[in-house]
Amino acid sequence: MSNELAQRMATLGALLRETPVLPLKYEGINLYAKLEGHNPIGSVKDRPAYWLLKSALERGQIDSGSTIVESSSGNFANALASYCRLLGLSFVPVIDPNITPGYESSLRRLCERVVKVEQRDDTGGFLKTRLAKVKELVDSTPGAYWTNQYGNPDALEAHYRLTGEEIARAFTTLDYVFLGVSTGGTISGVSHRLKEKFPSVRIIAVDAEGSVIFGGTPRKRHIPGIGASIVPDLVKQARIDDVVRVPESETAQACQELLRRHGLFVGGSSGSAYAAVKRYLPKMRSLTPPNVLFLCADGGAAYLETLYNPQWTSRLE
Ligand SMILES: Cc1ncc(COP(=O)(O)O)c(C=O)c1O
Structure with a gap:
């Protein structure tokens, strides 16, 4: 480490x-x-953002060359973006058109790369499209780590x-x-x-x-x-x-x-x-x-x- x-x-x-x-x-x-x-950073999502990164670092899943990838159009992306910036890590948020203009512009300032999906999934929402894009990015980016806020047990532990x-x-x-x-x-x-x-x-x-x-x-x-x-x-x-x-x-x-x-x-x-x-x-x-x-x-x-x-x-x- x-x-x-x-x-x-x-x-x-x-x-x-x-x-x-x-x-x-x-x-x-x-x-x-x-x-x-x-x-x-301004929300309850500070807790999992910090804890997920800390746990991944302790387990050796990330290091200073890692790129964090996550699907979020809101507080989690915002918290991760700031924590990653403070830690010197790269972060690629996958967002969708429902994001508020304020969040989108702050993410675009904080992250070198923001990926915005435009296609709705079979439920009429964007979540499934976002998750498919995350998978694609993780598979194609060396040193990528998906924090997986919907299923990562570290989020439970954080709270x-x-x-x-x-x-x-x-x-x-x-x-x-x-x-x-x-x-x-x-x-x-x-x-x-x-x-x-x-x-x-x-x-x-x-x-x-x-x-x-x-x-x-x-x-x-x-x-x-x-x-x-x-x-x-x-x-x-x-x-x-x-x-x-x-x-x-x-x-x-x-x-x-x-x-x-x-x-x-x-x-x-x-x-x-x-x-x-x-x-x-x-x-x-x-x-x-x-x-x-x-x-x-x-x-x-x-x-x-x-x-x-x-x-x-x-x-x-
Ligand atoms: C404003 C706000 N409230 C509540 C929640 C729900 O928290 P959780 O995702 O831990 O269920 C979130 C999650 O994004 C949030 O942004």
Whole structure:
């Protein structure tokens, strides 16, 4: 293992400090928001980006000459791009036309090469086309390493050791945890860690209507970071007690409410998780108010033109 690369990795690991857990006022429950937008690169995806690279380095799967390849049009690509740049590694993100203009331009600045697929797959989405392109790139690029965020067990471990561990340390009792799901990395790692410390905690998966992760008919979705058009392997390993599916229009309203009522400017999956808490209230009210946590995976700035733009949200179902 290159010493210099290992040292840089250790320096980056030390930057991943605990993100805040903010108590919010809510009648009948003790509600807390964990603010993952406070990670160094700005989202919950800092954790797997760092951990996947660290683990690959420790196993000798990458070195300073490696090229990291990943299919992502959002926070994971953004986090990997920054971590790879900080570590001096090459990174090729495979993106699709659904990427926000802000993310696309920052990736094009951060990476020497960005591959954009244009063809829809048989589900009408782009995921399968992106994954086929990843395979092609890995096969044709010397020293390529695919981080495989949809199936890599290192992603589970990242959230077990980092996100889940922090939540476990922050509470003495915890009754409900609401987590948005896309690749399943967060919910698989966090659920395993929390059920060890709080055996009766209920883990509620939050999905978008139109996603197929927990069954249902696929439909075009517009809010990134939540839902998927496949059932990721990592989701199958999560310890989930219940699922709440949130329509996109409700996610947008919940984002507005988080901002106006609680002063929190957060992204789409955070709004979905808050909307799910509200839907679940009748099942949670008890004589002793339960401790309820929802994860805010990123901040709101990347969504100004979409979720915080009334013209855009008026078209959501
Ligand atoms: C904003 C946001 N929230 C939630 C998630 C879901 O996390 P996971 O992929 O670990 O299921 C993601 C994943 O991309 C995300 O970008």
